[in-house]
Amino acid sequence: MAGIYIHIPFCKQACHYCDFHFSTSQKYRTEIVQALAQEIALQKDYLAGSPIETIYFGGGTPSLLDANEIDFLLEIIDQHHTITPGAEITLEANPDDLSAAKIQALRHTPVNRFSIGIQSFFDEDLAWMNRAHRGQEAETSVKLVQDAGFTNITADLIYGYPLLTPAKWQHNIDTMLRLNIPHLSAYSLTVEPRTALASLINKKQTLPLNDEQSAEQFTILMHQLEAAGFVHYEISNFCQPNQYSRHNSNYWKGVPYLGIGPSAHSYNGLSRQWNVANNAKYLKALQTNLIPAELEELTTENQLNEYIMTALRTIWGLNLQQLETLQHGSGTKLLREAQHFVARGWVEQREQTLYLTQAGKLYADHIAAELFF
Known part of the structure; x- marks a missing residue:
């Protein structure tokens, strides 16, 4: 999908x-x-x-x-x-x-x-x-x-x-x-x-x-x-x-999407691309059948951080096993790094998933940034 x-x-x-x-x-x-x-x-x-x-x-x-x-x-x-x-x-x-x-x-x-x-x-x-x-x-x-x-x-x-x-x-x-x-x-x-x-x-x-x-x-x-x-x-x-x-x-959840139009972003799991944020340049490119986009191939580190940033914000949480599928050992490392947030009552662990508490939701961006690889 x-x-x-x-x-x-x-x-x-x-x-x-x-x-x-x-x-x-x-x-x-x-x-x-x-x-x-x-x-x-x-x-x-x-x-x-x-x-x-x-x-x-x-x-x-x-x-x-x-x-x-x-x-x-x-x-x-x-x-x-x-x-x-x-x-x-x-x-x-x-x-x-x-x-x-x-x-x-x-x-x-x-x-x-x-x-x-x-x-x-x-x-x-x-x-x-x-x-x-x-x-x-x-x-x-x-x-x-x-x-x-x-x-x-x-x-x-x-x-x-x-x-x-x-x-x-x-x-x-x-x-x-x-x-x-x-x-x-x-x-x-x-x-x-x-x-x-x-x-x-x-x-x-x-x-x-x-x-x-x-x-x-x-x-x-x-x-x-x-x-x-x-x-x-x-x-x-x-x-x-x-x-x-x-x-x-x-x-x-990291589902692929295609962005159409000036400034629109696209993502397919392995790369990101973004269109020029200028109407005139967008029109000029399409007039010559060109896609006015820049492309960034995502490294394993990019993919790990992307998942941390998005998953932690949601009710579904950050699954440590999902991290392991991207890079062996990353789940163990992140769990260790997250312990001081657990101690402060900002993050809780249920089985193999980390969730923000209501108090932690006030610091979501800070927590994610601290857990980045």
């Missing part, structure tokens, strides 16, 4: 915190869609014929495309790959794009899952982020998607930013639960270089982020969603039982 990710590099406006590749101009939208189709054809052998069980439209803002454009790209995938029955096909969408008419049009495509970028239900917070929607639009979009018959829905929330008081954070969590959204991705805001947020903080036009606030809000989130019956199956992801994101879960 394998997955396909399609990067749609357009946004209405630039969120202050975002460092993903996108353009606020849709001047070459038609050309980009055609180039995506062409790249799908050129990359048809990358996954060596593996059946496709997940397709994910990310970005950028994929919901800027109309239903016909999305359907066209899915038809091209179907021409070159075997899509499994019941495949999970996700569309990232902003609330302001999800009109009743747009959702009804999408009902006639194979899209069966929505990832809605809510971030907050407070207008002042959304304005601070420079989001294009408002809080009421977020609620309305969820209800419209549900009324249209879609049940496989996830939404994003952000925490750890200066405007987010404890009361606001509680309201955001309560609203998500009230709307009966079965999956939630929640991210601690980070300041990425060369973003508007970094500039605003440097100019002292907004307050810097506070690690203690972020940790407190993450802890509240873990406790509240666990009490509501959600499974915390990956550091940033929570779901009602059996409502995992199949596409993202496959990333963490």
Whole structure:
């Protein structure tokens, strides 16, 4: 099994915190869609014929495309790959794009899952982020998607930013639960270089982020969603039982995937490749039937570290025997290195698998980095 990710590099406006590749101009939208189709054809052998069980439209803002454009790209995938029955096909969408008419049009495509970028239900917070929607639009979009018959829905929330008081954070969590959204991705805001947020903080036009606030809000989130019956199956992801994101879960489990579009990444277990993060260069390459990608062959050390970084973040944990299949003796070495985290109560061992405790989830990146080979 394998997955396909399609990067749609357009946004209405630039969120202050975002460092993903996108353009606020849709001047070459038609050309980009055609180039995506062409790249799908050129990359048809990358996954060596593996059946496709997940397709994910990310970005950028994929919901800027109309239903016909999305359907066209899915038809091209179907021409070159075997899509499994019941495949999970996700569309990232902003609330302001999800009109009743747009959702009804999408009902006639194979899209069966929505990832809605809510971030907050407070207008002042959304304005601070420079989001294009408002809080009421977020609620309305969820209800419209549900009324249209879609049940496989996830939404994003952000925490750890200066405007987010404890009361606001509680309201955001309560609203998500009230709307009966079965999956939630929640991210601690980070300041990425060369973003508007970094500039605003440097100019002292907004307050810097506070690690203690972020940790407190993450802890509240873990406790509240666990009490509501959600499974915390990956550091940033929570779901009602059996409502995992199949596409993202496959990333963490090391399942191969093909990335299509400018800046998209691909992985087949032995190597990684990534496309140029420039729309004009991407188009120029595809016009000459070239794949605009750089390739990195993964060493055994790369593969070990990749597995440590992804597996430790999940409910399925880091299996020591899996490490041994990559390099003899690596499981024993890692277990020895992990003992001081076990002693601190951040990691627990059950048989041949290591898991982060709830306390350890606050330090996931640090723990993984310390265990790298």
